[in-house]
Structures are given as structure tokens and as C-alpha cells.
Amino acid sequence: xxxxxxxxxxxxxxxxxxxxxxxxxxxxxxxxxxxxxxxxxxxxxxxxxxxxxxxxxxxxxxxxxxxxxxxxxxxxxxxxxxxxxxxxxxxxxxxxxxxxxxxxxxxxxxxxxxxxxxxxxxxxxxxxxxxxxxxxxxxxxxxxxxx
Numbered sequence: 001x002x003x004x005x006x007x008x009x010x011x012x013x014x015x016x017x018x019x020x021x022x023x024x025x026x027x028x029x030x031x032x033x034x035x036x037x038x039x040x041x042x043x044x045x046x047x048x049x050x051x052x053x054x055x056x057x058x059x060x061x062x063x064x065x066x067x068x069x070x071x072x073x074x075x076x077x078x079x080x081x082x083x084x085x086x087x088x089x090x091x092x093x094x095x096x097x098x099x100x101x102x103x104x105x106x107x108x109x110x111x112x113x114x115x116x117x118x119x120x121x122x123x124x125x126x127x128x129x130x131x132x133x134x135x136x137x138x139x140x141x142x143x144x145x146x147x
Contacts, residue, residue, distance in 0.1 A: 001052070006099050011063075011092060012097045013056050013099075019054050021062035028065075029080055036080065038146050046047055047080075052103070056096050057065060063087045070142060072105045078114040093119075097126055 005014045006114040026044045036044075047067065056064030064083040072078035078100065083092050100106070116123060131137055 001105055002137055004099060004103060006095075008095055011095070012094055013054060013057065015052060015054055015103070017048065017053055019057075020048065020053060020065070024062045025055075025080075026067045026126065028082060028084070033080075033082060033132055037116075038095045040146055043146065050120060051079075052105070054096060058087065064092060065094060066100060068100060068103075070106060070109070071144055074110045076109050078112060079118075081114070094125070095124055097122070101126055 001015075003016045005012060005015065005016065006118065022045065025108060026050075027038070027106050029127035030039045030041075031037075051069050054066045054068070055062055064087070066081035067079050068076050081093075081096070083096065096104060112128065114128065
């Protein structure tokens, strides 16, 4: 899969897995996100190895991240999306979503999914909505996957 890189002034977004500051991303997700609390580093590395990753940088500092799990034909799941608090309010979440949604390997999919507790307004701008038929959705949920 080709590497995508977009520059916006002092910021850039890349899908180059080799540029991820995996320690910084793991630290944020495991210690500050509230949704990946206490995730072991090796588990996160496996996540990165099996996802299409989008890294957001200010100069060379990783300030945001997202990953997409997909079959690149029908389905994609957007996960671990964040921009550090100090960089919010500058439109960077939108820039990151623009790059994700326009990625050439993620076009014409039948369904995208994501979970969010606080950013509904952001995702709605990109066409995300509550499921039309929530009664069709089921999940197998493990609240303590790192135990």
C-alpha cells in the first residue's frame, strides 16, 4: 500500500508506519485516553502492525493518531483517533479525518464504524450517524482484555 503524506504548514500527516512514535502513542492511549487504559505495549504494537495507521505531527513531535482496521473492500473501523489537548481547536482533527476518509484504499466501502463518547459532532460532519438499524448490531465485549 502506498504511503500517503500531507503537509499543512508546520503539521503533517503520514501513513508511514516507520514514522510512528509508538512509545508516545502508546503512552497517550494507555495512560491518558480513557479507552485503552493499561494496554500492554506489545498488544498495542500488534494493533499497529495489523492496521492502516495515520500519524499527525507538529514538526517531528507526534501529536495525533488514528488507525483503520479494514478489508479494503467493504468494511472499515476507525479506532484510537486522537489529537493532543494542546493542539485541539486548530482544525487538526478535521485534517486528519480528511486524509483518512480520502485514502485511496478506503473508497466505496459499504460501511464504516467507530465508537465515540464525546465527538459525535465531528464525525457527523463526515457522514457518520447512529446505525439505521441498531437492532441488527451485536457485540462480544470483554471489559478487561488486558487482564
